[in-house]
Amino acid sequence: MKLELSAEQKNYQAEFKAFVNQEISPNAGEWDQKEFTPPELIRKIGERGFLGAILPQEYGGKAMDMITYGILNEEIGRGCSSVRSLLTVHNMVSQALCKWGNKSQKEYWLPKLASGEIIAAFALSEPLVGSDAKSVETTATLDGDAYVLNGQKKWITYGQIADVFLVFAKCEGKPTAFLVEKNSPALCVKPMSGILGIRASMTAELHFDNCHIPVENKIGKLGFGFSYIASYALDYGRYSVAWGSVGIAQACLSACIKYTNERKQFGVYLKEHQLIRQKITQMIANVKAARLLCYQAGYLKEINNPNSITETSIAKYFASTVATKIANDAVQIHGGNGCSSEYPVERYLRDSKVMEIIEGSTQIQEITIAESGYQDYLFSTVSTIEEKKLAGRI
Amino acid sequence: MNEIQAKIKTFLGKFFGNHDLQTDEDIFANGLVNSMFAMQLVLFVEQEFEITIGNEDLEFENFRTINSITNLIERKTALLMQ
Numbered sequence: 001m002k003l004e005l006s007a008e009q010k011n012y013q014a015e016f017k018a019f020v021n022q023e024i025s026p027n028a029g030e031w032d033q034k035e036f037t038p039p040e041l042i043r044k045i046g047e048r049g050f051l052g053a054i055l056p057q058e059y060g061g062k063a064m065d066m067i068t069y070g071i072l073n074e075e076i077g078r079g080c081s082s083v084r085s086l087l088t089v090h091n092m093v094s095q096a097l098c099k100w101g102n103k104s105q106k107e108y109w110l111p112k113l114a115s116g117e118i119i120a121a122f123a124l125s126e127p128l129v130g131s132d133a134k135s136v137e138t139t140a141t142l143d144g145d146a147y148v149l150n151g152q153k154k155w156i157t158y159g160q161i162a163d164v165f166l167v168f169a170k171c172e173g174k175p176t177a178f179l180v181e182k183n184s185p186a187l188c189v190k191p192m193s194g195i196l197g198i199r200a201s202m203t204a205e206l207h208f209d210n211c212h213i214p215v216e217n218k219i220g221k222l223g224f225g226f227s228y229i230a231s232y233a234l235d236y237g238r239y240s241v242a243w244g245s246v247g248i249a250q251a252c253l254s255a256c257i258k259y260t261n262e263r264k265q266f267g268v269y270l271k272e273h274q275l276i277r278q279k280i281t282q283m284i285a286n287v288k289a290a291r292l293l294c295y296q297a298g299y300l301k302e303i304n305n306p307n308s309i310t311e312t313s314i315a316k317y318f319a320s321t322v323a324t325k326i327a328n329d330a331v332q333i334h335g336g337n338g339c340s341s342e343y344p345v346e347r348y349l350r351d352s353k354v355m356e357i358i359e360g361s362t363q364i365q366e367i368t369i370a371e372s373g374y375q376d377y378l379f380s381t382v383s384t385i386e387e388k389k390l391a392g393r394i
Numbered sequence: 395m396n397e398i399q400a401k402i403k404t405f406l407g408k409f410f411g412n413h414d415l416q417t418d419e420d421i422f423a424n425g426l427v428n429s430m431f432a433m434q435l436v437l438f439v440e441q442e443f444e445i446t447i448g449n450e451d452l453e454f455e456n457f458r459t460i461n462s463i464t465n466l467i468e469r470k471t472a473l474l475m476q
Contacts, residue, residue: 102449134429220452227432228452235433306405306437309430368430375408 003295005067012068016075019048024079031200032347035193037082037161045083046116050076051090055098059110066301070243070294077247081351082200084247086119088240088359089157092233093120093166096177100220100229109164109179121162122237123153123180123206124230131364133168134226138208140169140178145215147171147178149187149208157358159204160191166219167206168230174223177230178213186211197347197354235309237359238316239297245319245355246290252323252330252348253283259334259343270333279329286326290319310372317365320355327352398443398464405438406460417460432457439463445470 005013023044031037045051054069055061064072069091077084094113097106112118129136138151149169156165165180180187188207195203220229257280260270270276293315300308327349331338338345356362395403399417406415409427421427435457436447445467456466 100449100452220449223454224452227429228436231429231433235430304437304441306434306441308437309434313430368428371428375411378411 003292005071009065009068009071012064013071013075016072020075020079024076024083028080028083028200029341029344029347031080031082033199033341035199035202037086037158037200037202039161041083042086042116042119042161045086049114050087051116051119052094052114053087054091055094055110055114059098059106060114061094061110062114066239066298067295070239070298073240073243074247074250074291074294077244078251079247080200081244081248081354082198082202084240084244085157085198085201085358088237088244089122089162090120091240092122092237093164095236096166096229096233097179097219099232100177100224105179105216105219118163119158119161120164120166121156121158122233123156123159123165123167125153125155127152127154131361133230134175136168136170136175138167138169140171140176142171142215143212146212147215147218149178149180149211149213151208153206153208155192156204156206157198157201159189159206160202165206166229166233167208168225171218171222175225175227175230176222177219177225179217179219180208180211180213184211184213195354197350197352199350234359235312239294239301239312241355241359242290242297242312242315242319243294245316245323245352246287246294248348248352248355249283249287249290249319249323249326252326252345253280253287255343255345255348256280256283256330256333259337276333279333283326283329286322290315290322293318310369313360313365313369313372316359317362317369320352321362323352324349324356396464398467399460401442402439402460402463405435405442415460417464419460420458421460422454422458435463439467443467443471445474 023041049062050072052061053064053072057063073084073087076087090113094110097109101109113120124133126136126138138149138153140147140149149167151169153167163182167178167180168175169178182189186209190205190207192203192205260276263270297308297312297315300311327345330345331349334343334345337343340346395417403415406421409431415421439445440447451466455462457463
């Protein structure tokens with residue numbers, strides 16, 4: 001076992017850090033307040049190949065390994081969770097297409113997605129359907145040479161600017177995935193504002209009112225939309241959010257180290273107060289623990305291990321919950337200043353809370369992770385007779 | 395039971411516990427598996443048998459029983475040999 005980045009990974013990390021420090025961190029507060037991501041920034045991200053980070057080179061992607069992709073998400077997330085969420089949704093759609101699209105779909109869409117020529121968004125959630133995602137109410141009906149979509153999607157990250165959406169709808173009662181271009185007739189994109197966190201992520205509602213799309217835009221077969229296609233994308237989404245949460249937590253820690261080193265109360269710097277040191281210590285330990293879980297998930301992803309699905313859930317669960325705790329403590333340490341948009345920690349707190357809700361809420365993770373734990377313990381092939389008796393109760 | 399069937403049954407054992415899964419039994423029928431199971435199954439088949447599952451393999455029949463998964467693996471492996 002070796003826990004060390006390769007020389008290539010370190011070079012990438014340095015590149016990502018420099019990019020974020022120059023292009024993202026200084027402006028993230030302004031984008032948050034304006035609820036806007038500048039097209040110029042997205043163009044730069046595309047030019048760097050970040051939008052095709054893990055697509056194969058044959059489609060123009062960078063073919064980064066999963067650890068490097070994780071570091072990219074941490075660094076972008078350290079600067080701005082909204083911009084990191086662009087990477088998340090764009091890569092979720094790209095990966096789902098790369099895995100489950102047919103040859104012509106992949107050849108048509110993937111090069112455009114890899115270069116950033118087009119932006120993709122993931123359209124699963126609806127006004128009445130969140131965690132119970134397989135129960136989507138949007139419908140698709142075959143009508144001649146077109147599918148006709150009806151229904152609504154909500155909370156679609158970067159929905160305002162996406163060129164194409166991966167939409168999940170019931171077709172003949174079966175969950176099915178479709179690619180829908182933004183200029184499709186009878187598709188109305190409505191911007192959403194005033195959201196707690198990732199406010200620059202240009203979130204939108206999608207309204208389909210007899211929206212006709214070509215039959216060739218169906219991805220996979222009827223009935224595979226949720227368990228295979230959405231699940232595959234969401235696994236990549238959780239991986240990105242896990243690393244992005246590490247980025248938020250690291251940004252909080254760095255802000256607190258700086259602040260407590262500069263501000264005096266009761267005649268000494270804040271860092272001299274033991275209760276501050278306790279919080280800083282908890283932050284350091286939790287950031288490192290979250291990052292290690294992400295490394296483990298990334299390693300298992302790299303070798304296509306089936307356990308990577310659960311380990312990614314654990315990484316997302318831990319990283320997002322500690323990011324919220326750390327951001328909460330960061331605001332507390334900053335006192336009144338922590339409540340002001342002149343300091344970034346209030347944004348980190350708002351963004352971290354969103355990380356606990358998207359791509360499977362903390363509570364959904366708690367259901368699936370515990371279930372996996374019981375399976376590991378009770379259904380193991382080496383389990384004892386007593387354990388087998390317990391297993392019989394499940 | 396051949397080697398492929400045995401490996402699949404061992405993997406599925408984590409999800410089915412004491413239940414003695416038959417090679418022709420529908421693994422999705424009894425509700426014992428959750429929404430992440432399908433992806434775990436795909437990853438297992440890909441890693442263990444060194445094949446890639448893609449668009450053309452997305453048929454419920456390919457994943458329904460130990461026998462059908464075995465058939466899928468044997469078909470894909472035979473194609474690789476050609």
